[in-house]
Amino acid sequence: MRCPLLYRFRVIDRLPERPSAAATRGTVVHAVLERVFDAPAGERDARRARAMVVAEWEKLLAARPELAGLFEDDPADTTDPAPSTGPAPDGADAPSAGSRDAAGRARLAEWLAGAEELVERWFSLEDPSRLEPAEREVFVETRLESGLRVRGVIDRVDVAPTGEIRVVDYKTGRAPRPEYSGEALFQMRFYALVLWRLRGVIPKRLQLVYLGSGEVRWHDPVEEELLAVERKLTALWEAIRQATETGDWRPRRGPLCSWCDHRERCPEFGGTPPPYPLLVQPTLPGADAAPTDTRTPTDTAGTGRPGEAGD
Template sequence: MARRPALSPSRASDFRQCPLMFRLRTIDRIPEPPSAAATLGTLVHSVLEDLFDLPADARTEEAATAAVAPGWERMLAKKPELADLHEDDAALASWLEDGRARVRTYFTLENPTRLEPTGREEFVELQLPNGPLLRGIIDRVETAPDGSIRLSDYKTGKTPHPRYGTKERFQMKFYALLVERLKGTRPALLQLLFLKDGGTLMLRPTAEDIANVEAEIRDLWAEIAACARTAEFRARPSKLCDWCSFQALCPQFGGTPPELTADKAMTALGVA
């Protein structure tokens, strides 16, 4: 059974970057070819999730890095087309070493032998009253004996400049809103671990943070709903267009997106 339409941090980020990209991903559901960077992120997340299946004293850097290649083989068995990401064995070996490097960086940030997560890849979903259905997956949740909650998220990219990082902060506050409403407890700490360069971003959300992110989500959803009612999701050109997989369907590159009606857009997004 298909899930109801929902807004996640990723889809919110898509709309802000380019409404047309959001539409092609969320409404038209145009298939996209896998990318080496995104696949590496999936692999590293899987390795770090599985790390906590081991007894505490076995959660070593050696065990985690040794799990990278077998993890890739399991991914490849499920999706053989991923083999096309690499030109040859040398390219694959270099890519796997990138994965091991990110796993090694993780061990400079935390000692997993001292952690006992209460949730890993935790699915969260909340119907915002008179607003959209919100959905997300939190990489790791820890609950202390006193009931305080910490949310952690792994990023396989590099730490954003202090002037930037808006997308990352929004994501974690988004999750904080969901957890507070679902569990009745505001997370005490939100942390982002950047595995390319070993940086961190930590936030201690306040009541004002939660109120502000809810208002931000409602405003964003109002914009999305307005686009759906007119069936107009315009392209928003930026430097990121160079990495977009939808160029063939984008007017900025001479393409034409599929025909879209307001009824289809509203139904796909659950807009009244």
């Protein structure tokens, strides 16, 4: 949990967040890379894949019309970028609706071109004409020995003729420096743990495909590290349960705070969170915490495409 308070805002309070262009691009690119494999192997080329970007964007926009706002100017924002040197000519004091529309179309075109570039780069990293995934965008769910239910969505599962499993995850951002790669690797180990518990086989390879920087990284997991992930998940869920019962969700300042939609509510930035929506009953010092409200946010720990800030 990067920030406990952010978890509360998202899972318990369910506060709305603005869509981001980066996350939306990640959704479109993932959809294209999934559907590339619908075509026969000989037709899986970069030209066809690039052409799918606009179609996938239009499908997403039809399902979520609010995404159109990503490329629109704020009509109320007429702030000049530089100090005025005198009265502006008639009709030049604010951008016209037509110029705003043109600027929005230009931003959309640039954004689509960026998505097409990511899709095309994938073909320099993998050859889909030689791949036949066993599963794509597969939802997985299981219960750990502790009783915790875990679930997630895996981009691609490849199975070799020998039965060995490879788990593949696409990232539309750049590969992090090695010292910052722990989060992505934890996500992949999580997938490996879930598949192991579901199917009784530890995946042979975990593969991360970073389209932003054109890199492929992989890791071959072993049983001991997956057991460590299981212990960490159980401990994390216990911390979430305690915070849910006590209402003690503390903010944790970090490098992503600058992009957070909830800064105005965060005590780290002088804000005040909204009233806690669940019933809280204080416990005596030294006493074990006991549930006071059965409306816990969920009994599931999972991983998906959170914000795909780097995804």
